[in-house]
Amino acid sequence: MTEKSPKIIYTLTDEAPALATFSLLPIIRTFTAAAEISVETSDISVAARILASFPERLTESQRVTDTLAELGELTLDPSANIIKLPNISASIPQLKAAIAELQSQGYDIPNFPDEPATAEQREIRDRYSKILGSAVNPVLRQGNSDRRAPPAVKAFARKFPHSMGKWSPASRSHAAYMKGGDFYSSEKSTTMQDDTDVRIEFVAKDGTVTVKKELHLLKGEVLDGMFMSAKALRDFFEDTLNDCKETGVMWSLHVKATMMKVSHPIVFGHAVTVFYKDVFEKHAELFKDLGVNPNNGLSSVYDKIKTLPHSKQEEIEEDIHACYAGRPEMAMVDSVKGITNLHIPSDVIVDASMPAMIRNSGQMWGQDGKPKDTKAVMPESTYARIYQEMINFCKTNGAFDPTTMGTVPNVGLMAMKAEEYGSHDKTFEMTADGTMRIVNAADGSLIMEHQVEKGDIWRACQTKDAAIRDWVKLAVTRSRQSDTPAIFWLDKERAHDRELRAKVEEYLKEYDTDGLDIRIMSYIPAIRRTMERLIRGMDTISVTGNVLRDYLTDLFPIMELGTSAKMLSIVPMLAGGGMYETGAGGSAPKHVQQLVQENHLRWDSLGEFLALAVSLEELGIKENLPKAQLLGKALDAATEKLLENNKSPSRKTGELDNRGSHFFLGMYWAQELAAQDEDAELKARFEPLAKALTDNQDTILKEMSDAQGHPVDIGGYYHPDAAKTSAVMCPSATLNSILANFKAA
Numbered sequence: 098m099t100e101k102s103p104k105i106i107y108t109l110t111d112e113a114p115a116l117a118t119f120s121l122l123p124i125i126r127t128f129t130a131a132a133e134i135s136v137e138t139s140d141i142s143v144a145a146r147i148l149a150s151f152p153e154r155l156t157e158s159q160r161v162t163d164t165l166a167e168l169g170e171l172t173l174d175p176s177a178n179i180i181k182l183p184n185i186s187a188s189i190p191q192l193k194a195a196i197a198e199l200q201s202q203g204y205d206i207p208n209f210p211d212e213p214a215t216a217e218q219r220e221i222r223d224r225y226s227k228i229l230g231s232a233v234n235p236v237l238r239q240g241n242s243d244r245r246a247p248p249a250v251k252a253f254a255r256k257f258p259h260s261m262g263k264w265s266p267a268s269r270s271h272a273a274y275m276k277g278g279d280f281y282s283s284e285k286s287t288t289m290q291d292d293t294d295v296r297i298e299f300v301a302k303d304g305t306v307t308v309k310k311e312l313h314l315l316k317g318e319v320l321d322g323m324f325m326s327a328k329a330l331r332d333f334f335e336d337t338l339n340d341c342k343e344t345g346v347m348w349s350l351h352v353k354a355t356m357m358k359v360s361h362p363i364v365f366g367h368a369v370t371v372f373y374k375d376v377f378e379k380h381a382e383l384f385k386d387l388g389v390n391p392n393n394g395l396s397s398v399y400d401k402i403k404t405l406p407h408s409k410q411e412e413i414e415e416d417i418h419a420c421y422a423g424r425p426e427m428a429m430v431d432s433v434k435g436i437t438n439l440h441i442p443s444d445v446i447v448d449a450s451m452p453a454m455i456r457n458s459g460q461m462w463g464q465d466g467k468p469k470d471t472k473a474v475m476p477e478s479t480y481a482r483i484y485q486e487m488i489n490f491c492k493t494n495g496a497f498d499p500t501t502m503g504t505v506p507n508v509g510l511m512a513m514k515a516e517e518y519g520s521h522d523k524t525f526e527m528t529a530d531g532t533m534r535i536v537n538a539a540d541g542s543l544i545m546e547h548q549v550e551k552g553d554i555w556r557a558c559q560t561k562d563a564a565i566r567d568w569v570k571l572a573v574t575r576s577r578q579s580d581t582p583a584i585f586w587l588d589k590e591r592a593h594d595r596e597l598r599a600k601v602e603e604y605l606k607e608y609d610t611d612g613l614d615i616r617i618m619s620y621i622p623a624i625r626r627t628m629e630r631l632i633r634g635m636d637t638i639s640v641t642g643n644v645l646r647d648y649l650t651d652l653f654p655i656m657e658l659g660t661s662a663k664m665l666s667i668v669p670m671l672a673g674g675g676m677y678e679t680g681a682g683g684s685a686p687k688h689v690q691q692l693v694q695e696n697h698l699r700w701d702s703l704g705e706f707l708a709l710a711v712s713l714e715e716l717g718i719k720e721n722l723p724k725a726q727l728l729g730k731a732l733d734a735a736t737e738k739l740l741e742n743n744k745s746p747s748r749k750t751g752e753l754d755n756r757g758s759h760f761f762l763g764m765y766w767a768q769e770l771a772a773q774d775e776d777a778e779l780k781a782r783f784e785p786l787a788k789a790l791t792d793n794q795d796t797i798l799k800e801m802s803d804a805q806g807h808p809v810d811i812g813g814y815y816h817p818d819a820a821k822t823s824a825v826m827c828p829s830a831t832l833n834s835i836l837a838n839f840k841a842a
């Protein structure tokens with residue numbers, strides 16, 4: 098292969114998708130080599146990003162390059178072709194666990210400084226902060242979002258519907274959100290008339306001004322400011338807990354502490370200190386000395402008290418248990434291990450957790466391991482209201498029916514860190530009462546201000562005009578291409594959305610929308626109309642801002658397909674390149690547990706198959722490579738066959754798993770290429786592979802199923818051992834030798 102050969106970048110990430118890659122990549126490369134396409138890997142796992150941050154502390158052989166920075170640069174190249182698998186957006190407890198694992202493997206990286214006291218510790222903390230939370234996606238997503246379920250996937254869901262829990266009108270489950278004092282109530286928004294430099298400032302009660310941030314805004318850019326009152330938030334938590342205690346409904350909290358990596362951990366921390374108020378009040382001094390951080394969940398208490406004498410530890414543990422008596426039952430993450438919803442902030446992530454609850458009759462798991470009605474607490478009312486609307490809808494109409502329902506593709510405003518997505522470096526927890534204001538740096542004139550109190554969370558968001566224009570264009574294009582009505586979800590009551598409505602109305606005029614049904618609606622009418630159409634088998638594109646993009650691309654797919662991992666998820670980059678995300682789901686941590694304990698990986702790589710097919714087709718068009726296009730077309734046909742024949746992974750150990758489904762994909766892909774007559778060279782090349790795989794199907798599947806049913810060692814969680822993992826993920830000697838022989842031939 099020459100250096101100039103066309104290239105696809107395939108990301109190595111974490112947890113289940115990273116494991117699946119060990120099995121899938123050798124198969125993919127067997128095919129792409131035939132078209133002289135190189136598939137290069139780029140390791141953006143949490144572990145790799147940690148190692149890349151401390152080169153000076155590592156030996157030469159341990160050092161890794163900063164692949165995320167390299168990939169970030171590549172997104173600005175029109176030839177970029179990146180397949181992006183989901184990665185962990187690490188909470189602090191996860192980051193600490195990854196650090197400890199790497200240290201145990203002999204990497205001399207520093208501990209995470211909880212409370213940096215020296216300049217050196219602050220510098221270390223700064224480096225780790227860049228790895229925390231959603232640190233990869235905003236860098237790579239240099240375009241808006243196009244997520245949808247391809248027709249073959251919808252057909253599969255109709256033919257083999259996933260289970261859906263029944264809904265009863267008597268269900269007591271509901272969403273609970275703040276009615277005041279939250280970001281929604283305080284949001285202010287404005288559109289820049291010119292390029293403008295602004296300052297974000299805090300004015301203390303004594304008039305002292307502290308500059309918190311300086312920004313350069315572009316003409317047409319939308320700037321928002323908003324805050325959440327800590328007092329109102331704490332009162333709200335207390336009220337929801339008291340209400341649950343009185344009514345006997347289980348309490349659960351749903352936030353996005355990973356993606357909203359600055360504001361939501363603080364919100365989560367308030368929930369912890371309100372729920373366990375008595376413990377935090379009684380041990381306030383001690384917890385301060387120990388460095389307990391409630392934003393990291395109750396696990397932080399358990400972690401920090403380890404250094405105390407046994408008797409003290411027991412006293413605190415008893416105090417924790419005593420709290421449960423005065424509080425309602427709380428939803429569990431793992432009832433067997435006693436892990437609650439408040440244990441760590443990254444266990445319950447709203448985009449996936451709310452649809453899972455709604456799919457499960459509106460219930461979550463209680464302490465006794467039984468499903469129960471729950472109050473789903475989502476403090477910020479901006480978006481929480483849509484979940485109540487869906488719950489109401491299910492109570493009236495029953496559960497959605499995957500065999501008859503339509504589909505809801507999404508076009509999401511995501512480029513250039515749009516909206517809340519890019520708010521992290523402009524989010525501040527107030528250390529005193531005063532005024533937060535944004536002023537024009539040129540003349541000091543006021544743009545907006547908020548009166549805040551100590552503890553309040555204030556944030557600003559930016560949305561670039563170029564991103565909005567591209568989003569409108571993408572929405573019109575998708576509506577036209579798929580002949581599907583589209584609704585812009587923009588809330589009349591929201592300051593930010595009113596700015597966007599004006600722009601959308603103006604930009605829509607630039608396109609031929611004749612014959613298209615494009616509407617702008619507030620969230621509640623938008624979701625109602627969408628659901629009314631959905632149960633009648635009709636499709637509606639949701640065109641939304643960034644947070645709703647995230648929420649809706651789990652919500653509807655989980656109802657329609659059982660998992661959002663089966664979505665086609667494309668990011669057409671503003672610079673002209675393409676990123677193909679593998680579904681809309683995450684890295685499925687529970688799947689790793691099952692693999693390690695039972696050697697069965699239930700991860701479905703359908704998202705990878707779909708992404709690779711589009712990636713190949715795009716590469717073929719851009720680089721004028723008919724072979725790449727043919728490979729893509731054949732891969733799509735193979736994926737359809739796989740779905741038709743139901744060769745997706747099963748959840749049950751002993752049955753077909755991720756590795757078996759990869760085998761079927763490879764076999765069908767080779768058969769498609771052997772059967773086609775467009776390219777004689779590819780036909781001749783793949784005929785023997787198709788034959789070898791078909792002839793050895795029984796042996797290969799037996800070798801794969803024989804491997805299952807016992808624990809396996811992959812040598813790590815965040816940084817598994819490549820040789821050990823490869824051995825586990827490629828258990829069929831027959832398949833391995835067929836692929837090796839084919840490569841050698």
Ligand SMILES: NC(=O)C1=CN([C@@H]2O[C@H](COP(=O)(O)OP(=O)(O)OC[C@H]3O[C@@H](n4cnc5c(N)ncnc54)[C@H](OP(=O)(O)O)[C@@H]3O)[C@@H](O)[C@H]2O)C=CC1
Nearest residue numbers: 183184185186355446449660662682683684685687700701
């Ligand atoms: N694009 C990205 O980089 C994203 C990353 N994340 C990260 O992923 C991690 C986990 O997030 P979480 O909220 O638990 O969401 P996930 O989507 O990872 O998992 C929720 C559940 O969805 C099901 N699921 C997801 N993907 C698949 C798949 N390919 N095949 C089969 N089932 C699947 C699994 O259900 P079951 O267990 O019932 O099989 C899984 O337990 C976090 O670290 C989060 O930050 C999250 C979203 C997107």
Ligand SMILES: O=C(O)CCC(=O)C(=O)O
Nearest residue numbers: 186231234355356647681
């Ligand atoms: O970046 C993240 O943390 C999660 C992203 C996500 O959930 C999504 O894009 O759907």
Ligand SMILES: [Mg+2]
Nearest residue numbers: 448647651681
């Ligand atoms: Mg999501």
